[in-house]
Amino acid sequence: MATPEVGAGETRPPAQRPQGRMEGISQASARIPFKLKVAVVWIVIFLVLAFLFNAADFDTQFMRDRADFVLKGLTYTILIALASIVLAVVLALLGALGRLSRNPVAYGVSGFYASFFRGTPLIVQLFLITFALPVIVGNLGLPQSFEELLTLDPFVAGIVGLGLNYGAYMTEIFRAGIQSVSHGQTEAADALGMTYPQKMKRVVLPQAFRVIIPPTGNEFIAMMKDTALVGFLGVVVAQAEIFRRAQLVAAADFKPIEAYLLAAGMYWALTAVFTFFQSRLERRISKGYVRGGTTTAKEKKAQFMSASAAGGAGGGAGMAEIDTEEDVSGPELKGQGH
Amino acid sequence: MRKFRFRSILVLVAALSLVAAACGGDDEPTEPAGGATGGTTGTGACADADTAAGDLLAQICSDGVIRVSTDPAYPPQSSLNPETGEYEGFDIDVATEIANRLGATIEWETPKWEAIIAGNWQGRWDMSVGSMTVTAERAEVLDFTPAYYFTPASIAVSEGSEISSADGLDGMTVGVCSGCTYDFFLQGSLDIPGFEFPPPPAGITVKGYDTDTTAFQALESGQVDAVMSATPTIQAAIDKGRPMQLLGEPLFSEPLSVAFDKSSEVDQASLVEAVSGIVEEMHGDGTLSDMSMEWYGEDITIDPSTG
């Protein structure tokens, strides 16, 4: 470190000394692994939050007492999310094929579906399906059994609503995934004489799924949190997921803050666990498939496009995977909500 | 083949989900809490009912089940006991007794309050025992029995607040549960057939919340200066340690009734009649008064206007 020559009578600029110390610090800390530093940051944040928590004097005994009851909702949170994601995947596949179709009906219907369910808030959609749908059907003068069929139990309405909503967003993921399959593949399938359904089923979709699975996993994680909205539809206790149970517990003892903090903690832990498995899944999918275990630039771009098309929500809770030698998955788009 | 494994997992998950959605678990309190299903002698109203009539009462009697709505967000009328997993409260007990006297068991539905008072229940449940005030607007979409009790309404302020009377509320904000009668009262639009009301306190701003509990929370956080709710509800909160205190005497009492959906596809006139009769019975034989004492510490089942 060269210090500039200082002429006699000139004072050394004071800025030099702190600079020297900073350089020394950064040199010393360069030896400490990055992950460790991040861990320290997290620990500090938690300590600060714990301090604030204690200062707020929340009734932690209440939280401990009710934890068991609220946690029972976990089964239903996951159940609703699973059922909804299955529905969403089916709709997304149909939607994607529609968006890629030259048939004006398929293209138009899928476009309308995507536009409506991406353009209106999820909670509004859930209410409409639960409360408006039966009325509309009833007013159409359709037979009684139809109306009864479409008067959905809040639990089922929640699943249908979540499925429709997420299916619309995932249409883009699926479309990008299908388009990421190289054109040569469809040409080879065509040259063999395959029909369109055969081509999709045997060649295109299996390859598209490689690109589709990581962002779909992120959607599932986001969906688990959105299951909380089902609680606003008036679900009975027997089918109550985490948030609904927190609502009931809050009302019974007039402690909404503690109850919702409890729920928040559970969702956070749930998301963290699933995000961890999601990262491992992403790595496994890339590795087993590509020579040498690294994704090609084209595949990375395809993953990026399908993830960003969805808004890449959900995988926000885990620590960033900064293992650069092994980082084969596409960029993690954390925290982008719909 | 890897593909088959993946697909079969998907199918398995889908099947599981559908099964779960259809079943919906079995820890739902269908047995009335503390109710004596063994005690029904079968001589309830259903015993006399004409099950061939094809109306709602007939359906209920032949199924042996009546679906009752309750929103377990309002202790001590209705809330969920997390330890037992059962609903409990004054309304729960009243509904259970009504069902017993009909000769049916209860199946609980828990829609949100807004859905209950709006009518158009789409046949999702048959009867609401939810401390519902009979207002003129609600009477357009719902049928009511005679009142089964009368709840006083009070204003509450934070513990240790300097406000000591309704006049002290001038220029203050008051929290209420949206769409509740207190909301209407404070806005001067409460219309209960056959009842007169004092004017609301002057100069207040009304803030609506989704439930009383949320409104109470707002009071604690200082977002509102006062809340208005049913006196027993406020008292229950105070008893559970919330830092509130009642502001003076109750302002009025409102009649609360059992409700039925006017737009029900199946004729319910006989059901309304049967339940109305049961309510009168329960007044006469003191059942309602006993329940009131148990949950409110006082008998509020007497019509204050008649004394």
Next chain:
Amino acid sequence: MTSVGNGQAVVRVENLYKRFGDLEVLKGIDMEVDKGEVVVIFGRSGSGKSTLLRCVNFLEDPTSGMIEVAGVRLEGGHRTKGKREQVRQLRIKAGMVFQSFNLFPNMTVIGNVTEGPITVKGIPEGDARSIGMDLLAKVGLSDKADEHPIRLSGGQQQRVAIARALAMEPEVMLFDEPTSALDPELIGEVLAVMKSLATDLHMTMMVVTHEMGFAREVANRMMFFNEGVILEQGTPDEMINHTKYPETKKFFEAVL
């Protein structure tokens, strides 16, 4: 029109025009390929040679003109639904090998080869498998049957691609620059397989390539494409040693 002279045309192209937007790539092509004939098509990129090949099996839809492959005769320029099935039938009779191999990565090597017979022709899996293993033996890759394409070299992948096309028992094989994407040391093994197709199986072949050595050895006829038309054609000897057009000569000078 020169031909092997046995009079059995497997491929007929009549008055073929192909336009991409404003650009006319094929300007009235007439040609025939007889049974057992090997035709090598060459020319600069953009001359239309690949487009011709891709029109033969309708990977490109001709703007106008007639295509006939092994008796399936179709007029280009129509896209009605009814034609899709006929196009499919035509494609089954023509096997294609692509410059970038285009093997299906989600299947094994043997899976790739048996895919056509099983899915398109409905041949039972056992039969298809023995056909497939036979073909893999012919191209020298029996030991790679259960590998995934990703683990094979380019030359190996292309040989699998040839086996995959052959599994459909086509009447004609279409090769679209089959060695252009290969490292030099791998070109030979592919050309060797292609040669054996001609000499051992007497397969009718249309090959778009710049491999003049192969053309000299194996081709019955060489066809020079220039700006959307067949400028010259003839036997390898005629074309290489006695070309008539300066463009052809210039091309050879650049390539040989």
